[in-house]
Amino acid sequence: MDSLYLLIPIALVFVIIVAALLIWSINRGQYDDLDNDAWRALNDDLTSNSASKADNDRS
Amino acid sequence: MTAFYRQRTDYPPTADPQKIQTADWYNDKIWLETFAKVDAKQQEIPLMVTGMSCAACAWVIERFVQDRAEVQSVHIQLTLGKVTINLLPDSTAAPVIEVLQRLGYTVQPWRVDSRLHQMREDYRRDLRHLGIAFLGMMQVGMFAIALHAGALQGIDADLQQLLRLMSAPLTLFVLAYSGREFFQRAWQHLKYRTLIMDSSVALALILATSASLWATLKGGGETYYDSVTMFVFFLLLARFLEKRLRDRDLIQLVQLADELPEFVAVLRDQQWQRLPRQSVQPGETIRVATGEAIAFDSRVTSGTSIIDEAVFTGESLPRTVQKNDVVFAGTVNEGSSLELTIEHSFSESRLAVLAQDIDRARAEKPAHLQIIDRFAARFISVVLVAAVITFIAWWNIEPERALWASIAVLVVACPCALSLATPAALTAGNAWLGRRGIRVRSETGLLAAAAADHIIFDKTGTLTETQLVISTIRTAQGVDINTAVNTAAALQQFSSHPAARPFHHREHNTAVRNVEIIAAQGVEGWNSERNVKLRLGNLSFCRQIAPGLPDRPDDNHYWIALVEDGRWLAWISLSESLRAGTENFINELKREALGIEILSGDTQPRVENIASDLGLAFTAALKPEEKLTALQDRQQAGATVMAIGDGLNDAPLLRAADVSVAVAGATALAQAQADFVITEENTDQLLMIRKAAHATRRITRQNLLWAAGYNLVGLPLAALGFVPPWAAALGMSASSLLVVLNALRLRRLKD
Secondary structure (H helix, E strand, O other): OOOHHHHHHHHHHHHHHHHHHHHHHHHOOOOOOOOOHHHHOOOOOHHHHHHHHHHHHHO | OHHHHHHOOOOOOOOOHHHHOOHHHHHOHHHHOOOOEEOOOOEEEEEEEEOOOOHHHHHHHHHHHHOOOOEEEEEEEOOOOEEEEEEOOOOOOHHHHHHHHHOOOEEEEOOHHHHHHHHHHHHHHHHHHHHHHHHHHHHHHHHHHHHHHHHHHOOOHHHHHHHHHHHHHHHHHHHHHOOHHHHHHHHHHHHOOOOOHHHHHHHHHHHHHHHHHHHHHHOOOOOOHHHHHHHHHHHHHHHHHHHHHHHHHHHHHHHHHHOOOOEEEEEEOOEEEEEEHHHOOOOOEEEEOOOOEOOOOEEEEEOOEEEEOHHHHOOOOOEEEOOOOEEOOOOEEOOOOEEEEEOOOHHHOHHHHHHHHHHHHHHHOOHHHHHHHHHHHHHHHHHHHHHHHHHHHHHHHOHHHHHHHHHHHHHHOOOHHHHHHHHHHHHHHHHHHHHOOEEEOOOOHHHHHHHOOEEEEOHHHHOEEEEEEEEEEEEOOOOOHHHHHHHHHHHHOOOOOOOOHHHOOOOOOOOEEEEEEEOOOEEEEEEOOOOEEEEEEOHHHHHOOOOOOOOOOOOOOEEEEEEEOOEEEEEEEEEEEEOOOHHHHHHHHHHOOOEEEEEOOOOHHHHHHHHHHHOOEEEOOOOHHHHHHHHHHHHHOOOOEEEEEOOHHHHHHHHHOOEEEEEOOOOHHHHHHOOEEEOOOOOOHHHHHHHHHHHHHHHHHHHHHHHHHHHHHHHHHHHOOOOOHHHHHHHHHHHHHHHHHHHHHHHHOOO
16 A cells, blocks of 8 residues: 555656646647548648648748 | 638747737827727727627626727627727727726737737637646546545545645646636626626635645545536536637638739729739729629729629629629629729728628627526525525534535535536537538527527528529420520530529530620520521520510510521520428428518519428518518517528528528628528528427526526535535536536437
8 A cells, every 4th residue: 555655646747747748739739720630631632731831830 | 710720820930019018009099090990080999809708708898998988889799809999089098908908808909810810829728728627637536536435435544635635736736727717807807896607616616625725734624626627627618619619700700801802903004903902992993804703892884794793692693784883892793804993992892891790790699698697696696695694503503514514505506517507508519510511600599599480581592502494495386495405505605604504514516606605695606507697695685686586485484595597496494493302391390380481582473483382471572671670570579580591681681580590602791690501502401400409408408407406405405514525526526517418418319
């Protein structure tokens, strides 16, 4: 049972890490388009489009 | 929304200078005039106000701003987050801006671009708040399960304390990060002595959290950390989904103005120049080429052409115009090129005025939610009084139980279930419709749709296909029907006139050569087999070469004549056909014992054709105003009216109706006006709306009943001290959860 005294605070650390990652990815715009990304994998025409978007992000 | 984010991934990285203005900026007249309209009679200042989350906010703003002496009028568009204030000339806007800022809203000048930018920022912020609330809820919930299990099975006091110590900072962080908006808004409204939904939410959150912190500090009593985080998450989720619906609406309105050409050909210094639309003034002459949209309300100075006015009328047939006729912005020139003199600036055009009307109407709608908000405000004051009475009563009987009993009252009677009951059901119902291809444009439309007992159709386009079809053909003696149609098809093949479209998929008579389109009259060609001139078009045009052409067979249809030199060949009639499935669904609606009628602007015989096929009551040849009066008559007679239309001339009708539906292919303005847009050419979807509406109403009632019943039972029990705090917390979470889960049952509704 003593291990719980270590494991419970570790759970808290994990939550903090996940929260930080979530905020980071939202700020990077990864969730800006929730409806479209699911379809993009199926749509061949959009590949060039997403490539140019990646270019924009880098610039 | 999605298209918008795809196109607009990049913004200038520079800091937005508009973020840093204070109210003083609005004293600067030159800066003000970059976005406001200032003249001798008034100053109209459009503002973008962030933070208006509910109808109550609009009401509060109106009240505080309208009271000021320099304010002539205030106009709030909740959907757009836009507040337009109209000030007396020579007064300054700064004090008004200060009032808004003190109420806790961020104020910026209204510019379309900055609004779109703000929308994306808001979206990301909401998502961050939601995500953190979710993580917090899951983690605190996990600890809470251990605590609840421990309470039943026994747990080390040390371990219990540790779990509580871990939950406390998580909950505080969720409150400070995600729940901040509740507290801010509640506080700012409190300063002005108004209660809104957020006041009760904030109060419940503060009390439940303080009690939990107190218990943690003392190492005894109950904690409510799990209920607090769960409540924050569900409330944020409901608001997030509601907002996404509203944003979609905004994009549509912004795009509408984009459909007009950015550049127009203007005659200046004896030369045609292509200039930006904004720089062109009334009185100037512009040229509109074939297929182009007209950018201004103007008068024809030379040329004849046909104008597609479907955007206004929903009519499939275009109008012929010639010198001195008036044409409207937003309509499309389908014939030959025209020269026009501009009569009004764009902001005074019929299109802009209608768009404004529609804006205005949209802001006035959400009355249902307003009632719920006010009810919640009253509810919380009752609960507060109950808690105080409980405290005093217990203080006199058993002082050590007083605090816990009154906290139990507050927690049990938390308005969460009540405040989630309607939004949760509406969100689920709207999502159900969305998956079936129906766009939902107003959050509360479903509530009104359930109550509708009278349905008004606009015939053109709503019940009929927008495409005409060839219905009857009268040929002259000795002329073969097929030959006549094939010849007509060959003549019509190059024309984009709607009357030509039914011919496009027909076989062509290959002998027809030298086809020439003569605007507003018809088509001319040459039959190379028989070496004779051909004409197709209206009566006078064809009689010129074939004097023997008889009159039109009747006036009920749209007739076109086909003749060759000296001999008439055929009269071909075009008519509208019923949309697929129309009969079925009309019968279905009749079974529901609804009043159904057709109000149309078309001529009597044409409406009668359709109405008698369907067995419906009808009134024909109505002007838009008369349609509106007819609708208001029905409403005064006590009917809840659902209107279905597609043309811009239906916009007032759709606006005034209790609930409105625009049909696929409807004009953008009619769509912006409607509560629902049926996106497939399948009117069956009307039945789906009815079905979803009934189901949503049922769920909403169940939810409200449950929330009310729970409070009625829970409150007295808690006041009498029968409810231990852990049960109160469980009840609070469970009642909210049950409301949400009940709403989710809508997902499984069958078609």
